[in-house]
Amino acid sequence: MNLSLCMIVKNEAATLPKCLSSVVNVVDEMVVLDTGSSDRTPHIAREFGAKVYDFVWCNDFSIARNTALKYVTGDWVLVLDADETLTPGIVPHLKNAAASEEYLLVNLVRQEVGAEQSPYSLVSRLFRHHPDIRFERPYHALVDDSVSAILQKEPQWQIGYLQGVAILHAGYQKSAIAQNNKYAKAQATMEGFLATHPHDPYVCSKLGALYVETGKIDQGMELLKRGISACEEEYEILYELHYHLGIAYSRLKNYQQAITHYETAIKLPIYPILKLGAYNNLGSLLKASGDLNGAKKAYETALKIDPKFATGHYNLGMICKTLNLFTEAIACYQKAIKLKPNYAEAYQNLGVVQLKVGNVQASITAFKNAILLHEQGNPEEAMRLRQGLREMGLV
Template sequence: MPTLALVLIVRNEERCIGRCLASAAAYVDEIIVVDTGSTDRTKEIVLGHGIPVFDFVWDDDFAAARNYALSLSTSDWNLVLDADEYLTDFEPQFIRQFMNNPRQLGRIQIISETVVEGEENEVRGHITRLLPTGVGYKGRIHEQVDALYPRMPIPITVRHDGYLGTDKSGRNIPLLLAEIRDAPADPYYLYQLGKEYEGKHEWEASLRCYSQSYELLQGIEPYAPSMIVDYVYMLIRIKRLSTAMEVLDAYADRLAGFPDYHFVCGVFYLDLILSDPDTYLPYLPRIEAAYLRCLEIGEDSGYDGVIGTGSYAAWYNLGNYYEVLGRQKDALHCYRKAADMGYRKAMQRLPEIM
């Protein structure tokens, strides 16, 4: 039976390393932990779990650190996690069967907790993290698996809370700039740099990176749908509405099944109408149509994106739309739908309009 290792690179992770190790211990045959320079209790906690810790001198290269950690594994397969992640779902029978074929890669689901403008969100992503022995990484940051094997979805789900209350831009931006110097025509690193600047509220710098990424994009990249949506949100933020409309029109067919695309359309058309009601009021029905389309698609669209755009967040925004139009009964119906799904904003709004 193929063996499986959990492989981690860590640095100053005393807050969460124990949780990560405990979540995976029952499913793996060995655990490899490589420390890149911790000054807190990370090593002590790992050793307390009976797991050895290996040291790696950090050289501003995530792929190099991960590949060193992978080289220490004696297992047939490696599950690569970060310390601020932890397993919530793992189907051992399926995974063991999957590992009988060493010429494929496993894509796991990662649910990341985020806070955007004071509101908690969860973002669903799928990333290749289950690797057969001999497969490694390339790239200083946002490192990618360096193999041509097919990437298959597998029933492993991980939660990630490392984005909460942290600012890693001081580390990430120089590494991304170095990658861009080496590959100036790579839209992926420009997109990631734009996200870093957005997190720092440097809107113009973020827009510049998003714009450059968009111009280089082929539209078939796995991250393209999310990149398009993030780009449109930034265009809305800084009132480049005509450009936003061009982008939305260009991808209307290709992203027809993506709820996040239709959700940002609803946000966009509201801003467009408010910018010039005399000109754009005829676009009003498009707001309703956008959120109804989100709900028609639902959460199981197959895309990575923000959880709620195909359910409770769309119901809530649709309720806002009906409330503004004076359609009280319809608004209440939508708010109740969102509240039944546990959406806090809807729960708060319901008693205010009843």
């Protein structure tokens, strides 16, 4: 079994080395299609041993990805973007799946690094080098439709997925989105596709979510509802449609409708880790509506799914603090800080609870750490917190 990495890139000199370093000893071949870089991207790819090909960009990701596929010679294909890395722990499982006889495609769990909303997704990035597999859709290009068509004709194949995070993605952090003008590019491309595919559930989900994120809430909700009407048993897409409607109704302060959509999303039969965002957002809404026990249960469920979810530990700490469960709150904040050492808000609230239970020195230490971290990103809060400590006679 030979495994080929297949990528399309443009001006990725800053991120490409980390990406290729994560796979250079895993794959047997690296195919990189450069779509017009003006930096050292092609040179970096060649330094790692990649075969680099040039492509004139045509504003269609699927055409570019299908062109890259033509150069692949391996039995299996792994698709990554330059702002993604493969996790070392998934490699043995990935190779075992590719060595099996039954799989046509294996879905991988991708984690959005630093994300607080919907931190996990399931992506179709590992598949057999089958002549009929191709990417479709000009943005968020997928092979899923072609795989479904193959399965109807060749029912001996199966679709599988690997448990555990396989891909780390840094591209949806706010700085990366702003720097690369991602929202504007995505909107233009998806609107073009929607014009000829007005009821495609996937594009309704992605473009609807983008509209909500950029403040076009009415347009976004119309698309998301249209997607639900058109979506049948594509449960991962249906989850995203309900999830983003929950966000939209929250923005409109229609909390009961938001709760209904999150609860609907949670009930869908999909991989549990994908539900993390819905559980977390549901907890926040239940807390805001005064249902503290319901919120506590939602956060606890999220943490059962992913014990490494730092935001979940912090949110559970806030609930425990409100319920005067101070020992539990301290433990939650400490877990959040262990997982995310630069978590200023967790240090700050840890300081508050330590003070409530009489641990003055521990409280001062937590507050000082919060101030140091706030000074880097929120100097006004650092100043306010420092002034509050002076007024309490703690410094």
